[in-house]
Amino acid sequence: MTRTKLERNVLLQPYLKWAGGKRQLLPEIRKYLPKKYNTYYEPFVGAGAVLFDLQPSRLVINDVNIELINTYKIIKSKDGVEALINLLKEHNSQHSKEYFYMIRDEDRKDDYKNKSDVEKAARLIYLNKTCFNGLFRVNSQGQFNVPFGNYKNPKIVNDIVIKAVHKYLNSADSFITNQDFEEVLKTAKKGDFIYLDPPYDPVSDTSSFTGYSLNGFSKEDQLRLRDMCVELDKRGCKFLLSNSATPFIKDIYNEKGFNIKTVSAKRNINSVASKRGKIDEVLVMNYVNEEKP
Incomplete structure (x- = not known):
C-alpha cells in the first residue's frame, strides 16, 4: 500500500531553530527521495525540516531529546x-x-x-x-x-506555524515517541521509508557538538546506526541518511555497498563565525535511480 497524499500545507515549516537543521540541504534531499513508500520514519527528527517539506500522511517521528519531543x-x-x-x-x-x-x-x-x-x-x-x-x-x-x-x-x-504543525500532525496518521533509534525502527517493514539525520560525525577533534543530549553520539553509535541500515535494507525498507563527509562515515557505508552522494550544505549555526558556510556532507541510500531531474 502506498501513501495517500494530504493536501499540501504551504504554512508548514519548523517551529524551532536547530543545529544541523536541513533547510539548506532540502534541494539536494528532494532529488533522492523515493517516489513511493508506505510509512515514513524519522528517528532523529530535530526541528523536522524534511518532515514538514515532505508532509507524509503516515509517519513515526522520534528523538532522544525528551524536551524536544x-x-x-x-x-x-x-x-x-x-x-x-x-x-x-x-x-x-x-x-x-x-x-x-x-x-x-x-x-x-x-x-x-x-x-x-x-x-x-x-x-x-x-x-x-x-x-x-x-x-x-x-x-x-x-x-x-x-x-x-x-x-x-x-x-x-x-x-501561524504552530497551528499549521498542529493541523498536520492531526490530519496525518502520526506517532511521536522518545526512544533510542533502534527501538523506534523495530516496527519498520518492507515498503517503508526512513530518513536518518543523526548527530554528525565530527570533522575534527574540536568540532564535536556533544551537548545535545547527556549521552552524546559516539563512533560506536555511528556503527550501530550503520548496522541498522543493513538490517533495514534486508527488510525491504528504503533509507536515506545524512552525515558529514568524513573518511570514517564514507568508509563504513562504502564497505556495505550503499550508494553515497557528496553534497554541499550551508551551515549557519556555529560558535565561530569563520566556520559558518558551505561544507561537504554525504547522502547515503540503499537505492539507485531515484534522482529526480
Missing part, C-alpha cells in the same frame, strides 16, 4: 496547543536579558520537575528563539546552558 506532543494535542501559544505570548511580553536567564535557570531548581508539560514546551521554544544561535545544549547535569542571543526582535510567538 514534548513540544511535538503538546503542539499535537488540542488543549495543549492553545495553552502553549498563550504561554509564549506571556514570555514575549516579559522578554529581556534578565528574564531569559531567569527562565533558563529554572531547570537548576528542584521544583522544575513539577512544571507541566506545556510549561516545559513553552520554555524550550522561548529559549530556542532567544538564545545564542538557536542552539540546544545541556551541561553534564542536563541543564540548558546556551547564553542569551541579544536579538532585537526575536519571533517568539509564531502561532
Whole structure:
C-alpha cells in the first residue's frame, strides 16, 4: 500500500531553530527521495525540516531529546496547543536579558520537575528563539546552558506555524515517541521509508557538538546506526541518511555497498563565525535511480 497524499500545507515549516537543521540541504534531499513508500520514519527528527517539506500522511517521528519531543506532543494535542501559544505570548511580553536567564535557570531548581508539560514546551521554544544561535545544549547535569542571543526582535510567538504543525500532525496518521533509534525502527517493514539525520560525525577533534543530549553520539553509535541500515535494507525498507563527509562515515557505508552522494550544505549555526558556510556532507541510500531531474 502506498501513501495517500494530504493536501499540501504551504504554512508548514519548523517551529524551532536547530543545529544541523536541513533547510539548506532540502534541494539536494528532494532529488533522492523515493517516489513511493508506505510509512515514513524519522528517528532523529530535530526541528523536522524534511518532515514538514515532505508532509507524509503516515509517519513515526522520534528523538532522544525528551524536551524536544514534548513540544511535538503538546503542539499535537488540542488543549495543549492553545495553552502553549498563550504561554509564549506571556514570555514575549516579559522578554529581556534578565528574564531569559531567569527562565533558563529554572531547570537548576528542584521544583522544575513539577512544571507541566506545556510549561516545559513553552520554555524550550522561548529559549530556542532567544538564545545564542538557536542552539540546544545541556551541561553534564542536563541543564540548558546556551547564553542569551541579544536579538532585537526575536519571533517568539509564531502561532501561524504552530497551528499549521498542529493541523498536520492531526490530519496525518502520526506517532511521536522518545526512544533510542533502534527501538523506534523495530516496527519498520518492507515498503517503508526512513530518513536518518543523526548527530554528525565530527570533522575534527574540536568540532564535536556533544551537548545535545547527556549521552552524546559516539563512533560506536555511528556503527550501530550503520548496522541498522543493513538490517533495514534486508527488510525491504528504503533509507536515506545524512552525515558529514568524513573518511570514517564514507568508509563504513562504502564497505556495505550503499550508494553515497557528496553534497554541499550551508551551515549557519556555529560558535565561530569563520566556520559558518558551505561544507561537504554525504547522502547515503540503499537505492539507485531515484534522482529526480
